Every structure is written in structure tokens, then in C-alpha cells.
Amino acid sequence: MTDGIIIKGIGGFYYVDTGNGIIECRARGLFREQNIEPLVGDRVSIRINKEDSRGYIEEIYPRETVLTRPPIANVSQLIIVMSIDNPKINLWFLDRLIVIGHDANLNIIICINKSDIDDEKANLITDMYRNIGYETIKTSTKTKEGIDKLYILLQNQISVFSGPSGVGKSSLLNAINPALNLKTGEISKKLSRGKHTTRHVELFKLQENTFVSDTPGFSSLDINHIDKNKLDTYFIDIYKNSQKCKFSNCLHINEPGCFVISQVKNNKIYKSRYENYISMLNEIKNNRRF
Ligand code: GDP
Ligand code: ZN
Numbered sequence: 001m002t003d004g005i006i007i008k009g010i011g012g013f014y015y016v017d018t019g020n021g022i023i024e025c026r027a028r029g030l031f032r033e034q035n036i037e038p039l040v041g042d043r044v045s046i047r048i049n050k051e052d053s054r055g056y057i058e059e060i061y062p063r064e065t066v067l068t069r070p071p072i073a074n075v076s077q078l079i080i081v082m083s084i085d086n087p088k089i090n091l092w093f094l095d096r097l098i099v100i101g102h103d104a105n106l107n108i109i110i111c112i113n114k115s116d117i118d119d120e121k122a123n124l125i126t127d128m129y130r131n132i133g134y135e136t137i138k139t140s141t142k143t144k145e146g147i148d149k150l151y152i153l154l155q156n157q158i159s160v161f162s163g164p165s166g167v168g169k170s171s172l173l174n175a176i177n178p179a180l181n182l183k184t185g186e187i188s189k190k191l192s193r194g195k196h197t198t199r200h201v202e203l204f205k206l207q208e209n210t211f212v213s214d215t216p217g218f219s220s221l222d223i224n225h226i227d228k229n230k231l232d233t234y235f236i237d238i239y240k241n242s243q244k245c246k247f248s249n250c251l252h253i254n255e256p257g258c259f260v261i262s263q264v265k266n267n268k269i270y271k272s273r274y275e276n277y278i279s280m281l282n283e284i285k286n287n288r289r290f
Pocket of ligand 1 (some may be wrong): 025142164172183
């Protein structure tokens with residue numbers, strides 16, 4: 001028996017990286033009977049057939065995390081990418097991806113790309129989110145700023161990149177490892193989408209124990225499944241202050257003795273963060289069905 005990680009699955013075949021080559025495997029019928037589908041990212045135990053060097057997946061180890069869109073198991077880290085311009089930075093989108101990342105139990109890194117366009121503005125945003133408590137990194141695929149540091153942050157993790165289209169996710173991955181050879185730029189991507197090539201999620205191995213998904217994470221930005229009483233735990237700056245609210249179930253809307261609101265007034269919590277919290281809270285409340 002050999003251990004490995006599924007890096008790709010196509011038509012009932014699973015490609016398992018054993019650290020000693022990639023083995024084409026089938027899953028044991030048992031999994032189908034139990035309605036378990038192996039996922040890219042699954043850590044598995046396989047039995048390799050000596051004659052043809054193909055294998056069978058015998059066991060799937062317990063999953064630490066599961067993403068559904070795209071379907072990947074054991075992702076540990078989310079790299080949220082925003083660009084300074086083209087497209088303009090969108091804090092609402094950024095805060096939303098942070099919430100979704102926390103909800104999926106991922107370590108979060110905020111990457112502000114295209115620093116070559118406006119370094120000062122890039123500093124402003126990275127400082128802001130570092131103050132809040134996040135690991136942030138400023139990058140440019142043009143000047144190569146931050147690329148080495150980003151590579152270091154990816155080590156020993158399974159990472160997924162996420163962020164609006166055009167911010168430079170594919171360019172960053174190519175800068176880290178040119179062998180990835182991902183398509184970049186709106187037009188070339190649209191053209192390639194026109195061809196009927198089926199896209200499969202694939203994990204790309206940067207080095208031993210270090211993988212990145214070649215597909216952006218979270219094609220759905222839905223937050224309606226999140227409990228409204230739990231939303232503030234996904235805003236770490238708000239949550240830190242919520243312990244001092246008068247009521248333990250305070251939602252920080254307009255409750256008496258709300259410490260969060262007083263911190264917003266005293267500029268101790270960024271206004272945009274609080275506004276995005278309230279906007280997401282309203283969204284969850286309005287969509288709730290009982
Ligand atoms: P994705 O949709 O997030 O994968 O973005 P792409 O990697 O396809 O990049 C979109 C466009 O932004 C391309 O035209 C890239 O050349 C450009 N781009 C990517 N990174 C940078 C950067 O650091 N600085 C500048 N100025 N442009 C960049
Ligand atoms: Zn409160």
C-alpha cells in the first residue's frame with residue numbers, strides 16, 4: 001500500500017501523486033456502493049498493480065476541509081487576490097471572500113496585485129488589512145514584487161486563489177511557476193472557453209507537499225447558509241470587540257450598550273468593514289426562510 005494525493009480526476013480515473021510518480025487509479029467499487037466520490041485533494045491509500053503500474057484507491061483519509069465549487073478536498077489556504085486598478089479594488093467583494101473563506105475553515109491570505117500601477121494605494125490596503133489581523137502581501141507580476149514571498153506563503157499548503165476576474169490570479173500562478181502555463185487576459189480566456197474542452201480541476205504541485213489549484217475558488221459567493229448570529233465571528237475586527245457588548249447575542253445593529261458601534265464611531269473599527277458586515281447581515285436576514 002502506498003499513500004498519495006489525488007491531483008486530477010477524469011472519467012472514473014484518478015491521478016494520485018505518491019511523491020514518487022503519478023499513478024493512474026480507479027476507485028474501489030465499495031466507494032460507489034457507499035456513495036463516496038473521491039475528490040481532487042483527497043489523501044488516499046492505493047494498491048499498485050505490479051504488471052501495469054496502475055492502481056486502486058483502497059482508502060480515503062478523513063477530509064480536513066471540503067470545497068464544493070470547485071470540488072476539492074483538504075484545501076488549507078485561500079489566497080484572496082484583488083488588484084489596485086483594472087479592475088478597481090472592491091472592499092465589499094474582498095470582505096465577502098473573507099467571510100466565505102472563514103466559513104470554509106481556510107487560512108486566509110490577502111494579496112494586493114498590480115502594485116506597479118499605484119504603490120501608495122497598494123500600501124494603504126495592505127496596511128489596513130494587516131491592522132485588522134490578516135496576512136497580507138503586495139505583488140506585481142510586472143516588477144515581480146512579492147512573488148518570492150507569495151511562494152513562501154504557499155509552502156506545505158493546498159492553496160486556492162480567488163478574486164474577481166482580471167485581477168491577475170493566473171498571472172501570479174504563472175509567475176510562481178511558469179510550467180503552469182495558464183491562460184491570462186480576458187480575451188484569450190474567453191476564446192479558449194469557446195472551444196469545447198472540458199475543464200477539470202487540477203492540483204498543481206509546486207514542490208513536495210505544496211499544491212495550488214489551477215481553478216479559482218468559490219464560483220458561488222452565496223452566504224445565505226451562514227447563521228446570522230455567527231456572521232460577526234467571520235469579521236475578526238468586529239468579533240474582537242463584541243465581547244464587550246452589553247448583550248451576548250448583540251448583532252451590532254443598534255442595540256443599547258453595543259461596544260462595536262462605539263468603536264466604529266471612535267474610528268477603531270474601519271467604517272467599510274462595519275458597513276459590509278451590516279450589508280451581509282441584512283442579506284442573510286432577508287433571505288432566511290423559516
Ligand atoms: P485573472 O482573471 O485573475 O486570472 O487575471 P489574469 O492573470 O488573466 O490577468 C488579467 C490581466 O491583468 C492580464 O492582461 C495581465 O497581463 C494583467 N496583469 C496581471 N498581473 C499584473 C500586474 O501585476 N500588473 C499589471 N499592471 N497588470 C497585470
Ligand atoms: Zn454589539
